[in-house]
Amino acid sequence: MIRTFIFFDLETTGLITKNCMPKVTELSLIAVSRTAVCNTKDFLPRVLQKLILPIHPNLNISKEIETLTGLSNENLCEIQHFNCDVYNLIINFINRQKAPTCFVAYNGNNFDYPILLSELKTIDKSFSENILSIDMLQLIKDFFLREEPIKKMNNQINNSCNIEDRKRSINARRKLDFTNSQPINFKLTNVYKHILGAEPENAHSAEGDCLIMIRCAIQLGNFFVDWADSNAIPLINHISK
Numbered sequence: 001m002i003r004t005f006i007f008f009d010l011e012t013t014g015l016i017t018k019n020c021m022p023k024v025t026e027l028s029l030i031a032v033s034r035t036a037v038c039n040t041k042d043f044l045p046r047v048l049q050k051l052i053l054p055i056h057p058n059l060n061i062s063k064e065i066e067t068l069t070g071l072s073n074e075n076l077c078e079i080q081h082f083n084c085d086v087y088n089l090i091i092n093f094i095n096r097q098k099a100p101t102c103f104v105a106y107n108g109n110n111f112d113y114p115i116l117l118s119e120l121k122t123i124d125k126s127f128s129e130n131i132l133s134i135d136m137l138q139l140i141k142d143f144f145l146r147e148e149p150i151k152k153m154n155n156q157i158n159n160s161c162n163i164e165d166r167k168r169s170i171n172a173r174r175k176l177d178f179t180n181s182q183p184i185n186f187k188l189t190n191v192y193k194h195i196l197g198a199e200p201e202n203a204h205s206a207e208g209d210c211l212i213m214i215r216c217a218i219q220l221g222n223f224f225v226d227w228a229d230s231n232a233i234p235l236i237n238h239i240s241k
Helices: 034-039 063-069 084-095 112-122 136-144 148-159 163-175 188-196 206-220 222-231
Strands: 004-012 024-033 049-054 101-105 132-135
Touching: 004 034, 004 112, 004 206, 024 034, 024 063, 024 084, 024 112, 024 206, 034 206, 034 222, 049 084, 049 206, 101 112, 132 136, 132 222, 136 206, 136 222, 188 206, 206 222
Parallel strands: 004 101, 101 132
Antiparallel strands: 004 024, 024 049
8 A cells, every 4th residue: 555645747858759868857756645645625735745856957958948847058057967966865755755655747657757767877776666656647537537436426325324424425526526527638737627626826847737736636535546556566667668
């Protein structure tokens, strides 16, 4: 059973292409306990452990990426590149958490995890197999592309043995009104708007995207943690061949 979820996001110099792996310009790790994911209601957990680092990519940042993320070669000029100090900070941060720990990234399987592991490879470092990972994009798709959430809530109401149970089940279904339809697409910002009914703040910053994921995870509660328990794999499995 996973004890700590480490929500993880990168800002980079671009997208992965056949001939080029982008470089990291910012990384964010925000650790949240399993209990906090399940028990927090409408707001963020009070206890969030954070590691947020700008990184000089030693590569030119395009104007398009600069406009999107606010990060440029100019404002990163005095920041160190991805080195062993960064690795040690990440490992020390992970070691502070209750194990088992699991990274959570949105489209992480195809983007964040391969890029992070590529950066580690350049400094001859890696992670233990004990550090797990899930892709929250896949979790979200599994949640919305099935009928089970609605059926489960209806069954809870129909099978309730007394009036108080029925009231609790009805209130729970009202809180999960977002299960009655799907987001217009599975971009993180649109998923957030569908689940929370509000515009996300600070999208396209590594920390901002982590907080968006956390708020969505809280709304999914037990589904989120149960899915993670069943689907988590070692993060190092995502290294590019």
